[in-house]
Amino acid sequence: MTREEILLALYDIMQHQLELPSMAAFHEDARLNEDLYMDSIMILQLILHLEVDLGFDIPDEMLVPKDFRTVGSLADFLNRLQKPVTAEASYD
Amino acid sequence: MIKVHCFVSCVCEAVKKTEGADHRPYYFGVWDADFDVLDNGVLTYHSKRIDHDFFHQWYEMLYGIKLYRWYDEKRSKQENINKLLSLLENKKHQQYVMVMLDLSKLPERENKFHQSPFPHYVMLEMTGNEEEWFMYDPDFRWEGSLPKERILAAIEDPSAEGGYFFDAANIIPPSAETVEAYFNTCIKLDCNPMTDAVGKIVDLYSSGSENYPLSGLTFALRELPVLAIRKYAYEHAFAFFWDSLGYEEEGFEAWCNEIEKLVKGYTVIQYRAMKLAMTGNLGLKNEISLKLDELNILEFKIKQGLQKSFEAWIKLQRSQNIKEAIL
Numbered sequence: 001m002t003r004e005e006i007l008l009a010l011y012d013i014m015q016h017q018l019e020l021p022s023m024a025a026f027h028e029d030a031r032l033n034e035d036l037y038m039d040s041i042m043i044l045q046l047i048l049h050l051e052v053d054l055g056f057d058i059p060d061e062m063l064v065p066k067d068f069r070t071v072g073s074l075a076d077f078l079n080r081l082q083k084p085v086t087a088e089a090s091y092d
Numbered sequence: 093m094i095k096v097h098c099f100v101s102c103v104c105e106a107v108k109k110t111e112g113a114d115h116r117p118y119y120f121g122v123w124d125a126d127f128d129v130l131d132n133g134v135l136t137y138h139s140k141r142i143d144h145d146f147f148h149q150w151y152e153m154l155y156g157i158k159l160y161r162w163y164d165e166k167r168s169k170q171e172n173i174n175k176l177l178s179l180l181e182n183k184k185h186q187q188y189v190m191v192m193l194d195l196s197k198l199p200e201r202e203n204k205f206h207q208s209p210f211p212h213y214v215m216l217e218m219t220g221n222e223e224e225w226f227m228y229d230p231d232f233r234w235e236g237s238l239p240k241e242r243i244l245a246a247i248e249d250p251s252a253e254g255g256y257f258f259d260a261a262n263i264i265p266p267s268a269e270t271v272e273a274y275f276n277t278c279i280k281l282d283c284n285p286m287t288d289a290v291g292k293i294v295d296l297y298s299s300g301s302e303n304y305p306l307s308g309l310t311f312a313l314r315e316l317p318v319l320a321i322r323k324y325a326y327e328h329a330f331a332f333f334w335d336s337l338g339y340e341e342e343g344f345e346a347w348c349n350e351i352e353k354l355v356k357g358y359t360v361i362q363y364r365a366m367k368l369a370m371t372g373n374l375g376l377k378n379e380i381s382l383k384l385d386e387l388n389i390l391e392f393k394i395k396q397g398l399q400k401s402f403e404a405w406i407k408l409q410r411s412q413n414i415k416e417a418i419l
Contacts, residue, residue, distance in 0.1 A: 040317045044363050048370055063363050064356045 001054075001082065006075045013049045018042055028072035036071075043068060056081060097122050097322060098213040099144045101231035102190050103151050103159065105215070106260035113265045116332035118154055120278040121147060122325035129289050133296045133304050134312045137319055138211050148256075150274055156264040163191070163255035169248055172255070176247070179257055180218050180225075190215050190256040194249035198242060209251035216243065268409040275329075275402050284391045286319055290358075291384050294365060298377050309369040313362055320358035326351045326394055333401040337408060350394055357387045 001009065007028065014020045014036070025035045032038045038046070047063065050056040056078060068074045100122055107115040126146070128139040148159050162179060163172050179189045196208035215228040224237045246252070266274075290313065297309040327348055334344045361383050368376040 040359070041314055041362070041366075044359070044366055047363070048366055052367070052371060060360050060363075061356075063359045 001078075003075055003079045006078050007071070009050075009054060010046075010071060010075060013046055013053070017049050017053075018045055026071065028070065028075070030071050031069055032071070032074070033069075050078065097125060097325075098229075098231040099147055099190075100125075102188070102213045102215055102228075103147070103157075103256075103258070105228065105230040106157070106186075106188055106258070106263060107155055110260065110263045113155060113263055114332065116328040117266055117271045117274060118147075118151065119325040119328035120275050121150060122322050123329075124278070124280050124285055125322055127286060127289070127319050129293065132312075133293055133308075134315075135289060135293055135319070136315050144254075150277075154266040154270055154274060156262065157258050157260055160257045161255070162189075162257045163253060165253050169250075173244065173247065176216075176255065180216060183217065184259070186261040187257070187259045188215050189217070190258075191247055192252040192254035193243065193246035194252045195246070197246035197249055198238065209249055211252045211254075213254070272406060272409075279395060279399060279402070281392070281395055281399060284388055287384055287388050287391065290316065290361060291381070294368075294377065294380050294384075298368065298374060306372055307369050310366045313365050316358055316362045320355050323351060323355050323358075323391075326354075326398060329398055330401065333398075333405045336405055337401065339401075347394065347397060350390060350397075354387060354390050354394065357383060357390065361387070 011023075011026055014026065015023050018038075020036060020038065020042075022035070022037045027035075030036050032043060044063065047058050051058055058081070062068075062077070068077065100118060104115040104118055107113045107118070126142050128136050128141050130136060130139060148161070151157060151159055162175055164175075167175075176189070176191060183189055190213050192211055192213050194208075195210040195212040195214075212229075212231070215230075217226040217228070219226050219237055221237070223240055225240045225243050226235070226237050227243060228235045293312050294309065297304045297306055297312060330344055330347045330351075333339075334341075361380060364376050364380045364383065368374070368380065
């Protein structure tokens with residue numbers, strides 16, 4: 001997935017799976033907690049959808065996420081996470 | 093201060109404002125503070141079966157402050173609000189009025205847990221403006237003025253029932269003997285009640301019982317983050333003993349890392365439980381059990397480390413007493 005596709009996927013999960021009432025504030029710079037009003041459980045739900053629905057493999061230490069402060073930093077993290085897979089795919 | 097326990101944080105506010113009185117020993121009771129597992133298998137930090145009597149009594153014993161429970165559950169909400177109004181009108185400078193309200197009714201306030209209702213203790217004061225009250229929320233490190241009517245609406249919520257009043261004018265620092273007795277009462281070296289309860293809840297919801305469907309596990313553990321942060325209370329205890337004993341900062345930092353690992357470990361448990369509920373993959377149950385075992389070992393290690401520093405502290409107190417007796 002490109003970073004753009006990741007951002008669209010994040011929007012889709014937050015809008016349709018988590019049904020966040022604060023989606024009007026969705027933006028790359030929006031902070032998950034302060035702007036989108038996501039609590040720690042909602043963030044876990046988001047990660048769960050990223051793993052189960054989209055196949056991202058999120059390591060345990062990322063469940064208390066410093067990288068997940070904003071939508072953009074989460075997208076960057078996910079983008080980095082899939083890099084080894086991309087490299088392997090191109091190697092094949 | 094880290095958000096740990098709203099009742100404790102409120103009464104500690106007065107201790108922190110008093111020179112020479114140390115609030116940290118009071119946190120001994122927080123790491124294994126009461127919680128409840130409701131009949132439907134839901135873990136909760138607040139229920140009708142939980143009162144604050146333990147913290148109430150020990151606050152009085154540690155700091156010599158009498159805590160009055162002004163809220164009377166047998167009386168109507170309006171009668172209790174009238175009592176609150178009279179306490180606020182007559183409040184003197186060093187007096188504190190605590191009240192439980194539903195924090196979710198004040199959405200402009202930071203509420204990282206997004207629980208609704210969210211019963212929570214705060215302290216109130218009147219302001220020069222009749223329409224506004226000043227609210228202290230030491231647990232969330234927040235204070236400010238809010239419309240009186242909005243605060244009253246949050247107090248009126250049926251989920252919130254409670255209130256205390258105290259006068260901190262004659263606060264006394266706790267004696268070493270009282271701190272020792274309190275530590276001995278609080279430290280549970282042979283069990284970690286919350287970890288045990290989480291294990292039982294996971295078993296219950298994965299047993300195939302119709303009353304406890306696997307999909308309900310997420311809800312059953314939704315308050316785990318509120319309870320997990322109580323484990324930060326260990327930091328206060330280590331800090332208290334470390335300061336008294338004059339130990340190196342490095343050792344304290346190492347324990348803080350272990351405590352952080354423990355708190356974060358519950359996030360992993362919660363995540364795996366949510367994944368189990370969502371996917372129905374029972375293989376995850378084993379992963380949860382392994383993590384619970386790991387957390388049990390870690391918490392016992394923290395408790396043993398604390399016990400060791402407590403014993404060194406006792407030794408120091410005794411030797412100081414002997415010195416004072418000789419001199």
